[in-house]
Amino acid sequence: MRRVVWRNLLAHKVRLALSGLAVVLGVAFVAGTLVFTDTLERTFTALFESTTADVDVSAERAFEPTGAPGGAPPQPLDAALAGQIAAVDGVASATGYVQSPGVYVIGPDGKVVATGGAPGIGTGWDPAEGLGMTLTAGRAPAARDEVVLDEATAERTGYGIGDTVELLTPGPRLSATVVGTLRFGESGGLAGASLVAFDTATAQELLAAPGTFHGVSVQAADGVGREELAERVDAALGEGLAVATREEASEKRTEQLAESLGFIDVFLLVFAGIALFVGSFIILNTFSMLVAQRTRELALLRALGASRRQVTGSVLAEALVLAVLGSTAGLLLGLAVAAGLRWAFGRVGLTLDGSLVVAPRTVVAAYAVGVLVTVLAAYLPARRAAKVPPVAALRDDHAMPDGSLRRRTRAGAVLGVAGGTALVAGTALDDAPATLVLLGSLALVVAAIALSPVLARPFLRVAGAALPRIWGPAGRLARENALRNPRRTAATASALMVGVALVTGFSIIGQSANASIGSAVAERMRSDFIVSSAVTQPFSPQVAEEVRGLDGVASVGVARLGFVELDGEPTMLFGVDETTGDDVFALDVIAGQGGAPADGQLLVDADLARDRGWEVGETVAVRGVNGEQRELELRGIYETAPSVGPALLPLATLGELGGEPLDRWVFVQLAEGAGAGAVREAVEAVVADHPIVSVKDMGEFVQEQQGQVAQLLMIINAMLVLSVLIAVLGIVNTLALSVLERTREVGLLRAVGMARRQLRRTIRLEAVLIALFGAVLGLGLGLVFGVGLVSVLDGQGIDELAVPGGRLAVLLAVSALVGVLAAAWPAHRASRMPVLRALATAQ
Known part of the structure; x- marks a missing residue:
């Protein structure tokens, strides 16, 4: 059976490659997401570890604020505390430090040096270098009008030693002379932020208060462990202060970072899951059609003594090989995805230094996901292959049993009722959780997939009714070909349906959010002009x-x-x-x-x-x-x-x-x-x-707020293009396999006078019907999802329902165009098929 498996794989290289591409894209997104997030964590962990002293002392917050940009401001400590800590046994040095966001460098062009949302940090120069600052050129600042810039900022602006630089601070605007450059941490990377170092007195005046520090950096004497030193310092200081070792401080900062950036991981993995979900339809379709085309071959194997288990195993073995190859390619492509994500986030200020991190969990996850999805999608076709009777090897007209749709229809109906009930409850009940609407929408999606073969017949008959009148025999054949196997048509359309449903739902949410912002500002805020920071930072x-x-x-x-x-x-x-x-x-x-x-x-x-x-x-x-x-x-x-x-x-x-x-x-x-x-x-x-501050009238302020929603929506839709791309591959794959399955039929049509142009038109029209079926289903589900979610987000500020009718009409037209483009290669291949060879093909 191993030889049979390899022969079949080599005989169907192009068909399997198209299915494998779906696996590759899905796995690439999973692997790329994991690589990117591991690289992100490594960058900040290394930064925190290299810039924290043996023990750090800071004011203990009464509680940890959450949900705010930049977190809460640091609380000042009396500068005399540094001397008190220095007297503790085992302390080699105790240096007070001032470090706070809100300091921005103005470039030679008069504009604030862009950090893309990363903070502009001001700090007091640490002579003990306990905070990870290393002087790389020049000297330390010694007066109010002297500063040291980090290397990256100096390189970006072109400022050198002796140049005058303009600075924005939380207090007054300041002119200073650059007297040196510094490297922060071992790598010098600041993840997009800028760093300006002042002398201690100036830093206290500008960023804290005279006679205060934001914390104390403590270095241990030789032979004293960090934990032991932390216990001694804690015992000497009493309550009201937070004492942490380097490891504890680094772990806390990393946890805070993971919490604030955790949405990136979830966001990307959700779309990877969507890609794999959509790709599973392609794999299912491919193996279903391959099994159907090899009916006689599989029957012959059964006639020669192969058991059902062996036949099932041979099909699953092909799927396993495809999964391993696709997962390997996906893992490699995932590195490119991670590099692209790093570049994209770098453009908005989150610069990640060093090489990409490929952890063992990434490799395991890539193969586990790729193999699991592929083998599960191929399992049903494999079971059907085992049921081929040996007598089918002696007949040309035997077809794989399609099975009854009753069980599938019942399951779909039950899921539809459950999903509809959850949606009604989620929208009607006060304070209903959004998860209820999400679960209801998911149940409706699965119900639509289950019921799609039943729904396909009436839709194709109605939508395809005009085709014979407009395009004659080509239109009639296109409609009949789409109706011939409703399971296949439904599975192909379902891939596009998922993508269109998500695009529709998020479009409604985005449009509703924009409408809500406009009405909220108009109703709740009265002002002629609003002055605010362009980088979401507070100002003087x-x-x-x-x-x-x-x-x-x-x-x-x-x-x-x-x-x-x-x-x-x-x-x-x-x-x-x-x-x-x-x-x-x-x-x-x-x-x-x-x-x-x-x-x-x-x-x-x-x-x-x-x-x-x-x-x-x-x-x-x-x-x-x-x-x-x-x-x-x-x-x-x-x-x-x-x-x-x-x-x-x-x-x-x-x-x-x-x-x-x-x-x-x-x-x-x-x-x-x-x-x-x-x-x-x-x-x-x-x-x-104050270049970070801008003046806006109410209309401009509303547009600025809506622009943030539009930017998020653009990112979401860009990610959803991946699922639509995979859906296009599914239509291409289905049509290509369908043409091969109907090779003799194509030959007969050509023999009785059908022109190549008519044949191409037939296949294109069939693709358009499939795409429209998926798009209409997706639009309906997306409307339900979007409207339902807007109703439960009323308390979150989205209290206006707006449906972008024009955008949805364009989406429907684009879906039809997707069908035309997807049919281009299968149509061309069918029209170029030699007539005599097609007629000689056994089916």
Whole structure:
């Protein structure tokens, strides 16, 4: 049987290669994702390990904030603490350090050096180099107007020693002379970030406060272990400080990184799963058709004494060889995928240094996934092959039994009812989890796949009714060929259906998100201009102060992002001043009083109040990241509005609780009769000294927010192109095998006068029918999925349903075009088939 397996593989190289390509693409995405995420983890782990001292001491946060860009600001420590730690037995050195984001280099062109979202970090120079800074040229900074740049930033900007550089800091804009360059860590890689080192006094003034540090870097004396030193330091300092060894600090930072970037792994693996799921249809179709074409051959094997198990094993062996070869190619292609992902993320600031990491788990996962999917997809055709009766070897007209669709139809109907019930429950019930809608949508997809052979017949008859009238015999043959084997047509269309359903669903979600953003800003925010950071970083309150003094400005409101615990639960909220609360945020107050909260008060939204059981007038316990605690009176409850946030605190209160004294948004309102153009020019003149800050009117602000959704949607749709590409391969494969299966029929058609052009048209029309069937099913499922998910995302800010009809019409047209393109090669091959050889073929 081994010879039979190898002979069949060599005899069907082209057919199997097309199926193998589906395995290759799916495995490549799985392997590429794992390689990329392992490389990402290695980059940061190495960076953390090489830039952490033996023991690190920092202020212990009262809680760990979550869900915020950049995390919570570091809390200052008294500089005298470094001397206290230095006196502990076993300490070789204890150096205080200042390190904080918010420092950006302005290039020679006057623009901020792009970090693609990575932070611009400012730090105090560490003479002990305990934080991993190594001077590579020049000298250390010694005065306020001197800085050292990291090598990558210096190379990117062209700045050299002696050049004057402009810097943006959380405080004032600063001009300084470059006196040196540094390497950070062993590799010098900063994952896209920039690093500027000041002398200690300047760093304290700009990034912390005079006489304070953000932490203390401790080096152990010879013969003293890190854990032992950490215990000694901890015992000497008492409570309120976090003491961690290098390993502990590195592990904590790595865990935080994995948590914040874990969505990348999940996101990419989901699309790899989609690719494999779609590819399984191609493999199933290929082996079903190969088995059908080899009916006499398999029957002859049975007649010569081969058992059913041997016949099944021979088909599965072919699948196994295909799986191993496809997985190997997919693993190699996965390296290219990982390299592409590294390049793409590097373009947006996440630079990964060093070579790609190929861990043993990646190799195991690649082969396990590729082999499992391929063998499972080939199992049903293999079982059918074993049922070929030996007498079939003596007959030319024997066909593989198609089996009844009753059992499949019943299963599909049950799944359809269950999925529909879950969707109705998910959309009708209050606070229903989104997973209920997702599970219901998944059940409907599987139901559609199960029912697709039954649904194919009426669809093909209706959709293909006009073909004979327009294209005559070619149209009639195309419709009949598609109807001849509804299982095959359905399996081929199902691959495209999955891709179209996902594109449709995410298009609805994206369009609804854009519509919701527009309405939320229009309803909840009142402002003529908004000043905000182009790199999502906070900026100096000096901007708001200068804008307040401009002619034509009636009021200037400020909003800051903050982190507190409300009755023991971490919460991200806004700190606002009296102007913002009264004039900018148009709150729909449902209980108590609106307006800006005064000292000792707070406002919360309806969802938060309901979840915690709060009522107006109650006292709420609030704790800041610095451990400070306050008792605040609940002044009012407003209708939930994601653009406003779950709670509002006074700016002063937020500052007392460890909030960052930097603005996130500045809202400008014009005085009566003031010219919008003149005021905007004046505001832009103010922010000219702050290149990371931009001025937008409300329309531009809405477009900026919608642009972020559009960018995410573009990435998602780009990933879904992979599933559509695999679906195209499925149509190509099915048509090519169908042409081979109908070789004698093609010869007869040519013999009775069908022109090559008519034959090509027949195959193209058949492909269009298959593609349209899959597209229509996909559009229907995508509409259900998108509308259902939007309904349960109401509390997340997506409260407007918008269906992009034009885009979906284009998607339907593109699907028809996909059918035409997929049929090009099979149609050309069929039209070039020699008539006499086709007639001599035994089927």
